[in-house]
Amino acid sequence: MSLRGSSDAEKRNIETMLNLIFFGPPGVGKGTQAARVAKFYNLIHVSTGEILREEIRLQTDLGMKVKDVMARGELVSDDLLIELLENTCAKHKGARGFVFDGFPRTLRQAEALDEMMKRQNCKVAKVIALDVPEEELLRRLVNRAIEQGRTDDTVEVIKNRLIIYQNYTKPLIDFYKKQGIFVGVPGVGTIEDVFSSLCTVIDNRY
Numbered sequence: 546m547s548l549r550g551s552s553d554a555e556k557r558n559i560e561t562m563l564n565l566i567f568f569g570p571p572g573v574g575k576g577t578q579a580a581r582v583a584k585f586y587n588l589i590h591v592s593t594g595e596i597l598r599e600e601i602r603l604q605t606d607l608g609m610k611v612k613d614v615m616a617r618g619e620l621v622s623d624d625l626l627i628e629l630l631e632n633t634c635a636k637h638k639g640a641r642g643f644v645f646d647g648f649p650r651t652l653r654q655a656e657a658l659d660e661m662m663k664r665q666n667c668k669v670a671k672v673i674a675l676d677v678p679e680e681e682l683l684r685r686l687v688n689r690a691i692e693q694g695r696t697d698d699t700v701e702v703i704k705n706r707l708i709i710y711q712n713y714t715k716p717l718i719d720f721y722k723k724q725g726i727f728v729g730v731p732g733v734g735t736i737e738d739v740f741s742s743l744c745t746v747i748d749n750r751y
């Protein structure tokens with residue numbers, strides 16, 4: 546059993562797990578679509594922003610540490626995020642796969658995720674970017690701030706988050722293009738339309 550058994554199990558991981566990254570600037574609709582895709586394909590939705598907001602709500606040590614940085618719309622440190630992601634994935638050992646939403650946001654995070662995937666004998670199948678014109682993004686972000694009362698979304702903070710996306714996160718497009726797993730999907734239209742385009746990309750991933 547031992548050797549052959551474990552190599553079969555490893556092979557299973559890489560063949561059957563489905564790991565996706567939802568990529569794009571804030572306001573692009575990643576959260577909504579990532580949640581739907583995760584439900585539809587029976588995957589674990591990992592939204593680092595949601596996890597951090599919950600830590601703040603519960604006033605944990607981590608929450609207290611990240612509160613001010615998040616309120617300014619800046620990035621929480623790579624070390625904290627990488628640890629958070631590893632702990633979150635470790636809680637779902639038998640999962641069919643993950644939909645990462647809001648992670649990675651820096652090159653260091655992307656490299657750490659690659660290493661983690663290798664250690665688990667898994668891989669990221671696709672990095673899916675939702676494309677939305679910038680004016681539409683700003684409109685959506687301002688509306689969301691009003692509707693959901695998101696305290697991290699004042700106009701100043703929204704602009705800051707978009708600049709940080711341009712400077713730190715956007716360069717990851719090249720990183721994933723080099724791996725041949727980057728794909729863009731139009732993020733305008735109804736939630737249904739976008740979901741259906743996403744399913745087409747995911748179903749044709751091989």
Ligand code: AMP
Pocket residue numbers: 571593594595597614615616618619620621622626646647648649650651654706
């Ligand atoms: P989000 O809901 O994904 O827009 O994230 C909200 C905020 O959480 C961001 O503006 C950051 O302050 C923080 N955050 C979430 N994910 C990350 C990440 N991968 N790296 C650094 N900071 C993050």
